[in-house]
Each structure stands twice: as C-alpha cells, then as structure tokens.
Amino acid sequence: MEIIKTAEEMQQRALELKRAGRVVGLVPxxxxxxxxxxxxxxxxxKQCDVLVVSIFxxxxxxxxxxxxxxxxxxxxRDEALCEQEGVDLLFYPETENMYAGxxxxxxxxxxxxxxxxxxxxxxxxxxxxxxVAKLFNLVQPDLAVFGEKDxxxxxxxxxxxxxxxFPVGIIxxxxxREPDGLAMSSRNKYLSETxxxxxxxxxxxxxxVAELFGQGEREAMVLREAMANLIRSVPEAEIDYIEIVxxxxxxxxxxxxxxxxxxxxxxxGDTRLxxxxxxxx
Amino acid sequence: MEIIKTAEEMQQRALELKRAGRVVGLVPxxxxxxxxxxxxxxxxxKQCDVLVVSIFxxxxxxxxxxxxxxxxxxxxRDEALCEQEGVDLLFYPETENMYAGxxxxxxxxxxxxxxxxxxxxxxxxxxxxxxVAKLFNLVQPDLAVFGEKDxxxxxxxxxxxxxxxFPVGIIxxxxxREPDGLAMSSRNKYLSETxxxxxxxxxxxxxxVAELFGQGEREAMVLREAMANLIRSVPEAEIDYIEIVxxxxxxxxxxxxxxxxxxxxxxxGDTRLxxxxxxxx
Numbered sequence: 001m002e003i004i005k006t007a008e009e010m011q012q013r014a015l016e017l018k019r020a021g022r023v024v025g026l027v028p029x030x031x032x033x034x035x036x037x038x039x040x041x042x043x044x045x046k047q048c049d050v051l052v053v054s055i056f057x058x059x060x061x062x063x064x065x066x067x068x069x070x071x072x073x074x075x076x077r078d079e080a081l082c083e084q085e086g087v088d089l090l091f092y093p094e095t096e097n098m099y100a101g102x103x104x105x106x107x108x109x110x111x112x113x114x115x116x117x118x119x120x121x122x123x124x125x126x127x128x129x130x131x132v133a134k135l136f137n138l139v140q141p142d143l144a145v146f147g148e149k150d151x152x153x154x155x156x157x158x159x160x161x162x163x164x165x166f167p168v169g170i171i172x173x174x175x176x177r178e179p180d181g182l183a184m185s186s187r188n189k190y191l192s193e194t195x196x197x198x199x200x201x202x203x204x205x206x207x208x209v210a211e212l213f214g215q216g217e218r219e220a221m222v223l224r225e226a227m228a229n230l231i232r233s234v235p236e237a238e239i240d241y242i243e244i245v246x247x248x249x250x251x252x253x254x255x256x257x258x259x260x261x262x263x264x265x266x267x268x269g270d271t272r273l274x275x276x277x278x279x280x281x
Numbered sequence: 282m283e284i285i286k287t288a289e290e291m292q293q294r295a296l297e298l299k300r301a302g303r304v305v306g307l308v309p310x311x312x313x314x315x316x317x318x319x320x321x322x323x324x325x326x327k328q329c330d331v332l333v334v335s336i337f338x339x340x341x342x343x344x345x346x347x348x349x350x351x352x353x354x355x356x357x358r359d360e361a362l363c364e365q366e367g368v369d370l371l372f373y374p375e376t377e378n379m380y381a382g383x384x385x386x387x388x389x390x391x392x393x394x395x396x397x398x399x400x401x402x403x404x405x406x407x408x409x410x411x412x413v414a415k416l417f418n419l420v421q422p423d424l425a426v427f428g429e430k431d432x433x434x435x436x437x438x439x440x441x442x443x444x445x446x447f448p449v450g451i452i453x454x455x456x457x458r459e460p461d462g463l464a465m466s467s468r469n470k471y472l473s474e475t476x477x478x479x480x481x482x483x484x485x486x487x488x489x490v491a492e493l494f495g496q497g498e499r500e501a502m503v504l505r506e507a508m509a510n511l512i513r514s515v516p517e518a519e520i521d522y523i524e525i526v527x528x529x530x531x532x533x534x535x536x537x538x539x540x541x542x543x544x545x546x547x548x549x550g551d552t553r554l555x556x557x558x559x560x561x562x
Contacts, residue, residue, distance in 0.1 A: 011448055019302045104392035105410065105444035111385035129386065130445070133414075137446040163386035164411070165418040167292055 001083045003090045007098060007138050010091050014052075014140035022049040026141035026168075028132065031055040032072040033081045036176040036184035040145040041085040043173050052139050053082050054091040056098065061127030072189050091139065098134065107133045107164070109156045112250045116152045116263050117274065120240050128153055129160050136166050143169040147176075149183050151261055151276040155250065175275075177203065183275045190271040194235075199268050201234040202275040205242075209262055213279050218256045220244040231266055240265035240272060247278055256281055282364045284371045288379060288419050291372050295333075295421040303330040307422035307449075309413065312336040313353040314362045317457040317465040321426040322366040324454050333420050334363050335372040337379065342408030353470050372420065379415065388414045388445070390437050393531045397433045397544050398555065401521050409434055410441050417447050424450040430457075430464050432542055432557040436531065456556075458484065464556045471552040475517075480549050482515040483556040486523075490543055494560050499537045501525040512547055521546035521553060528559055537562055 004010045017024055025048030027040045045051050055078055062068035075092065082090050107129040112118075118125050136144070146154045158170050176184045181203035182196075191199055205227035212223055227242050245252055247259035256279060263276040285291045298305055306329030308321045326332050336359055343349035356373065363371050388410040393399075399406050417425070427435045439451050457465045462484035463477075472480055486508035493504055508523050526533055528540035537560060544557040 007446060011446065015448060018299055021300045100443060102392065103444045105388065105390045105441050107386065107388050107414075107445070109386045111383065133388075134444075134446045137448060140448075160386050162381060163384045163415075164388070165288060165292065165415045167296060167418060167421075 001079075001087050001090055003079070003092055005092055005094070005097075007093055007134075010089075010093070010138045011140075013089065014138060017050055018140050023143075024048055024050045024052060024139065024141045026052045026054065026135065026139045026144040028054045028056075028135050028144065028146070030057045030071065030186065031078050032074055032186040032189070033078045034176075034184045034186060034188075036147055036149060036173075038081060038085055039176050040147055040173040041082070041087060043171055044143065044145045045086055047143055047171070048141075050088045051086065052089045052091055052141065053087045054093075054135055054139065056091075056093055056131070056135075058098075058127060058131040059095055060099070060130055061124050063121055063123060066121070067187075067190075070190075072186055091135075098131075106130050107160065109159055109163075112152065112156050112159060115245065115250050115252075116241060116243055117265060118152065120265065120272075125153070125156050129156065132157055132160060133164065133166075136168055141168055143171055145171045145173050147173045148276070149175045149185065149274070151263055151278075152250065155248075181207070183273075185273065187271055187273065191268060195268040195271065198234045198236055199266075199273055201231045201237055202264060202266055202273055205230045205264065206262060206275060206277045210277060210279070213256070218281070220253050220256060220260075223262070227262075227264065231264075236269050238267040240267055244279075282360075282368050282371055284360070284373055286373055286375070286378075288374055288415075291370075291374070291419045292421075294370065295419060298331055299421050304424075305329055305331045305333060305420065305422045307333045307335065307416065307420045307425040309335045309337075309416050309425065309427070311338045311352065311467065312359050313355055313467040313470070314359045315457075315465045315467060315469075317428055317430060317454075319362060319366055320457050321428055321454040322363070322368060324452055325424065325426045326367055328424055328452070329422075331369045332367065333370045333372055333422065334368045335374075335416055335420065337372075337374055337376075337412070337416075339379075339408060339412040340376055341380070341411055342405050344402055344404060347402070348468075348471075351471075353467055372416075379412075387411050388441065390440055390444075393433065393437050393440060396526065396531050396533075397522060397524055398546060399433065401546065401553075406434070406437050410437065413438055413441060414445065414447075417449055422449055424452055426452045426454050428454045428456065429557070430466065430555070432544055432559075433531065436529075462488070464554075466554065468552055468554065472549060476549040476552065479515045479517055480547075480554055482512045482518050483545060483547055483554055486511045486545065487543060487556060487558045491558060491560070494537070494562075499562070501534050501537060501541075504543070508543075508545065512545075517550050519548040521548055525560075 025044035113125040242264045306325035394406040
C-alpha cells in the first residue's frame with residue numbers, strides 16, 4: 001500500500017491509472033475507521049483494479065460549534081486497517097493542501113439539503129458536496145462507495161453525480177451495526193458506558209417502526225409518535241429530528257404509499273447520533 | 282468532423298479518448314461563431330490531439346430579463362466553420378439533455394463574482410460555473426480555451442479549476458477585434474448601423490486609458506473619468522460600469538501599483554456590450 005499525501009501527486013497518479021485503463025474505486029472517509037468503513041472497502045475491492053481510500057477530516061462540512069477539533073483521529077491504526085483490506089493507495093492530505101486560503105468556489109445542492117441533518121447543520125452538505133467534487137477530480141474514480149448510514153448524504157451525492165455529470169458510479173454500502181444493533185460510527189467513541197447503552201434507543205425505535213409497518217401501519221404520524229415515545233423514555237436522549245420522507249425527494253410524507261426513508265438524529269449528551277431505514281410498501 | 286448530440290454519448294467518447302491517452306482540447310461556446318471563437322479553436326488545435334467544440338446556449342447563465350430567447354443561433358453556419366477549423370467533435374446537446382427537470386446541484390464562486398458583470402447579472406456566474414463543471418466532466422479535456430473578452434469569466438473559471446481540482450489546463454485567448462477596434466461578440470449582431478458606429482466608444486475609451494497610463498497616469502479615478510467622459514458624449518450609450526480592479530482579486534483599486542483589469546460594460550440601446558484591457562505598471 002502506498003500513502004499519498006498531496007493533491008498534486010494523487011491527481012497525477014489517478015490520471016496515469018486512467019490512461020492505463022485501470023478501474024479505480026474510491027472510498028472517501030474521515031478516518032477513525034470502523035467495521036462500517038471496512039465493509040465499504042470490501043464492496044469497492046470487488047469491483048475495481050485499484051482501491052483508493054481517502055482519509056480527510058473536512059473542515060468545510062463542520063459548523064462553527066461542531067466537533068471538528070475533537071473529531072477522533074488515529075492514522076496509524078487506520079493505516080494498518082487499510083493495509084489489511086488490500087487498499088492500494090491511501091490518500092491522506094493536509095487541510096492546507098486541499099483548500100487554498102482564498103478558496104471561493106463551492107458546490108451546493110438546494111432541493112435535498114434543507115431537511116433532516118441539513119436543517120440542524122446549515123452548510124454541512126455544501127461542505128460535503130464541495131469536498132466530494134474535489135476528491136472525484138483528484139482520484140478520478142470509476143466508482144465510489146458511500147454508506148447508507150449517512151442516508152441524506154448518499155442521496156445528495158447521487159444528485160451531485162447526476163447534475164454535474166461526474167463519470168462515477170455510486171455504490172450504496174449497507175449500514176453495519178454492533179451486535180446489539182447500534183449503527184457503527186466514529187462518534188460512538190464519545191459515548192460514556194451509560195450513554196452507549198442508552199444509544200440503543202435509535203436502532204430500537206427503527207425496529208419498532210419496521211414491526212408496526214409490517215403489521216400494516218401506514219400513517220407516518222403514528223410511526224413517528226411511537227419512535228418519539230420510545231426515545232423520550234431514555235435518560236439523556238434528546239430528539240433532534242424524527243422524519244419519514246419520500247425516499248427520492250426527501251419530502252415529508254403523511255401516508256406511506258411509496259418507498260420512504262425513516263431517519264432520526266438524537267443527542268446523547270454532547271454526542272449527536274443518526275440512524276435510518278427504508279420502508280418499501 | 283463528428284456531431285455528438287447527447288451528454289451520454291459525449292462522455293462515453295471522452296472516456297475512451299482518455300483511456301487511449303489522447304490529449305483533448307475543449308472550446309466551449311454558445312454558438313453563432315465569429316473570428317474570436319475561431320481564434321480560440323486555433324489556439325486549442327495546436328496543443329491537442331482531439332479538438333472538441335461545444336455549442337450550447339446555457340439557460341442557467343441568463344437572467345429572467347435577458348436575451349436567452351433572442352440569442353442568435355445558426356447551427357449550419359457554425360458547423361461549417363468548425364469543419365473548416367479542423368474540429369474533431371462538435372458537441373451540440375439539447376437543454377433537456379443537459380439539465381434534469383429537478384436539477385438541484387450548482388457550482389458557485391463567491392469572491393470574484395459579485396463585482397463587474399456579476400453585479401449587473403446576479404446568478405450569471407453560478408450558471409457559468411455550473412455548466413463549465415458539467416462540460417469538463419462530459420468532455421474530460423486536458424485543456425480548455427476561454428477568451429479574454431470575458432475577463433471576469435476567465436478569472437472565475439481559473440478559480441473553479443483550482444478550487445475544485447479539475448485536471449484541466451486553462452488557456453487564455455486574446456481578444457479579437459474588428460478592423461476598427463470593436464471587440465468581436467455574437468451580440469454585435471443586435472446593433473443597428475448607427476449603434477455599430479457608436480459602439481466604438483468602448484474600445485476607444487480603452488485606447489485612451491492605455492495612452493494616459495503610458496504617459497504615467499496612475500490614479501484610477503482620473504482614468505475612469507476620462508473613459509466616462511468619452512462614452513457619455515456618444516448617443517444612446519449608457520454606462521453599466523467602468524471599473525479598474527486588481528487583476529487577480531478583482532478588488533477596486535485607487536492607485537495603480539500592480540496589474541489591473543480595466544473593464545467596462547455599456548448599453549447601446551437594448552444591447553449590452555463589454556470590453557477590457559490589462560494595464561501592467
């Protein structure tokens with residue numbers, strides 16, 4: 001495995017690979033890798049000749065009061081994990097190398113970005129779209145894998161690819177969960193032992209919704225109330241949002257007639273956790 | 282010469298060319314080609330194996346009260362001119378093929394776009410940046426040529442390439458003028474015979490500034506006043522702006538110490554014309 005530390009070197013290698021007709025797969029990450037990330041690498045590995053993983057904690061997608069500084073980092077561990085997964089190129093640039101001091105071009109999405117996490121994190125998806133456009137231009141991937149855990153991000157990136165005509169196939173990687181059901185996240189590290197147990201309310205509320213839906217319930221309000229009741233009973237848990245939205249447009253749904261995305265964000269103390277599932281009637 | 286009418290086909294061809302190691306040059310245009318466009322093609326032709334010209338009147342860069350519908354079009358003539366210039370691929374897509382009905386991703390530049398033409402044409406450079414990003418992804422050029430006539434656009438596109446890391450070399454094509462000095466433009470077609478004569482006030486005011494600058498004048502206000510006086514004496518001419526700005530930051534300059542861009546926009550009746558020059562102290 002080769003570690004590439006500058007954008008210039010990454011792009012030069014990428015263009016050489018393209019000319020050589022190699023199929024390049026990209027898994028963009030912010031590091032502090034867990035089994036969820038590794039599952040994305042395995043998905044990419046199967047479909048490409050050259051597997052590129054990027055590790056870059058992107059300042060542009062953090063708000064002023066968010067956890068940019070505190071975001072967990074452990075490059076040596078990440079490097080070992082990438083090596084184990086057969087990664088070919090590990091792209092690990094510095095912030096100053098990725099963004100000019102007077103950077104002024106941004107990529108914005110304005111139909112899917114205002115709801116769910118976008119409502120609580122203004123500017124977040126602008127930061128995501130911008131860095132993903134940059135990574136696509138630097139790595140020139142034929143395919144890129146993004147996790148379904150970040151459901152809204154995934155749909156926005158699919159839109160980015162369509163609307164700006166990036167020649168990149170987007171592959172959706174299923175959510176990977178801990179044995180008890182908690183969706184894997186680098187931010188789980190922030191949780192105290194008690195919070196870690198209480199954090200199960202996210203996945204449990206989704207299981208409950210799936211069950212009610214299986215029994216025929218189609219009223220979004222009923223399903224959301226059931227989730228809210230479960231989460232409200234948990235100490236420290238504070239609901240950021242619980243939404244049931246059309247799976248494509250992300251518009252709020254009253255009665256479920258087409259595929260919907262059930263998504264929630266809950267604060268456990270200072271830590272904001274998200275989870276979701278898709279219901280298909 | 283081959284005419285390609287869909288984005289899908291263009292991108293497939295572009296990726297094949299990339300894999301074959303061919304150097305691709307792009308000249309993006311809105312058609313109604315004149316000698317200025319042809320000079321850009323000749324510049325590109327010298328440096329590439331495969332010359333692609335795009336003709337697309339991009340609705341996203343026209344304001345609601347601008348001349349989108351009236352913008353002159355003559356595909357057959359354009360086709361013949363491209364053929365003469367040795368163009369290999371002429372990309373000529375329909376609007377519906379370029380933009381999905383629910384397109385929601387946009388590329389924005391927010392340091393250089395608010396002044397000069399950006400002040401009179403809100404949203405214009407967002408439309409330009411978005412379509413150029415799309416064209417770069419569809420044509421995958423190694424180099425692209427843009428004219429210095431659109432000085433602000435050129436600098437914004439250089440910024441776009443830098444900030445989103447497009448692997449595209451931008452080449453600046455000098456302004457091409459009619460024998461009497463009028464900068465070539467597809468919009469010159471709108472001018473009546475009298476307006477056509479009066480339109481010389483743009484290039485004449487720039488010649489005057491160059492002369493004063495050559496004599497040692499460094500006060501921007503003095504130079505701008507000289508331009509304004511010349512133009513105000515011309516019937517029908519209405520000044521949109523006359524600006525002297527830093528050539529890189531486009532920030533207004535009082536005393537000229539570094540390279541500056543002298544840019545102006547003047548309405549002749551319903552027709553808005555632009556011109557510019559760079560002064561290097």
